[in-house]
Amino acid sequence: MPRHRIRRSALSASATAAVLLSVGAYPPGRSPDHAPAATASVSSVSPAATAPVTARTSEEPVVDLDAELAGAVGPLVAAAGGAAMSVAVLDSGSGAGAVYGGADATYDTASIVKVDILAALLLRAQDEKRELTAGEHGYAVAMIEKSDNDSATALLAAVGGAAGLDAANQRLGLTATAAARSWGLTRTTAADQLTLLKAVFGTDAGAVLSEASRTYLRGLMARVQADQQWGVSAAGSSWALKNGWMPRTATGLWNINSIGRVTAGGHTYLVAVLSGGQRTKESGIALVESAAKAAVGVLRAAG
Incomplete structure (x- = not known):
């Protein structure tokens, strides 16, 4: 980015x-x-x-939004002690955006990959000029709204496994995301997740995802169940999101991620926050929410 x-x-x-x-x-x-x-x-x-x-x-000297974002998020990460984090944010109206934590830094997706899996499924349905089947629709709803893991496994298989997801990501413009058969271990960057969000929330009539596909995915992301409505939603209102959380067996530390769209101050923002090495799920959620609010705050201050 x-x-x-x-x-x-x-x-x-x-x-x-x-x-x-x-x-x-x-x-x-x-x-x-x-x-x-x-x-x-x-x-x-x-x-x-x-x-x-x-x-x-x-x-006057230019305002470096990447530096501004680093100044806002860096102290939060430092205070967390040992956590790693990457953040990407975009003002959909002005096109202003910034990335923190290294454009090439990769993280395990955990459940945010479910947005990617559904995008791949919708692309396949578009190619075949058909609607989702009743079974696919049922899996999609459970996978996004409830973050159901069995549904994600079924739909990953439906798109051709990891290879099929990688192929879809090439079309979507994700250049640094590597799918894994164990879908939660897919590796991605915050910048790639922002690219995915642009594919879902964009308005370009010639986009890879059709308007109908985008509307469908946005609707599910706006209806995640109550106990999963944390993350980037803290940065504004009228949110649509998907979160991911996963403890690592070897270390006992958590991956906590959140991607989505929020509205604040009359502007619409796309936000992706990825993190690893969080000591607890709760502390990880708090840090992700603080980072999302700081990221949106930087762009709001820039006008």
Whole structure:
């Protein structure tokens, strides 16, 4: 994902000084270091000084949104002690966005891969010019709304297993995601998850996922059951999301992830937060929610 910077125009210092000289005045409350006792009248100023001055704009130093995001999220991660995290955020309206934690840093998906699996299934149905079967629909609802694991296993098989998911991801533009037969161990990046969210929540008529497919997936993500309505939803309202949580047997530490769309301050944001090495599920959820709020806050502050 490219780094996003914001530039703001301002009147140049030289133009400002020339304008002030042309009227024989200085900024209120301030005189120059070597000013005469009385300011020269306008008529005594040389022709060169009174020549029309065209105010030109200059650009202030750019705002590096990646750096701003790092400044907001980094301290949260440091305070968590030992957790690793990557965050990607996009303002759907302005196109401004940022990534924290390394664009190439990969994490186990846990259950957020279920959005990817359903996207792959919908692509397959589109290719075959058909609707989902009753059985596929039942699995899809259970997989997204309830995060049912058996349904995910069944639908992964329906799309051709890990190889089929990888093939679908190529079409969706996910370049750093590697599917696994044990679907929760699929590896991905926050930037790739943002790409997936754009495929689901975008409005382009020529998108890989049809409008009907996108509407279907969004609807399920907006109806996850009550005990799973945490994560990026903390950053705004009118959310649609999917979370993933998975303890690792070898370490006892948790992967806690959340992806989705939220509305805040009249803007719509896509947010992906991936983490590993969380000491408990509860502390991991708290950190993910804090990071999501910080990410949206950075873009809101940038305007």
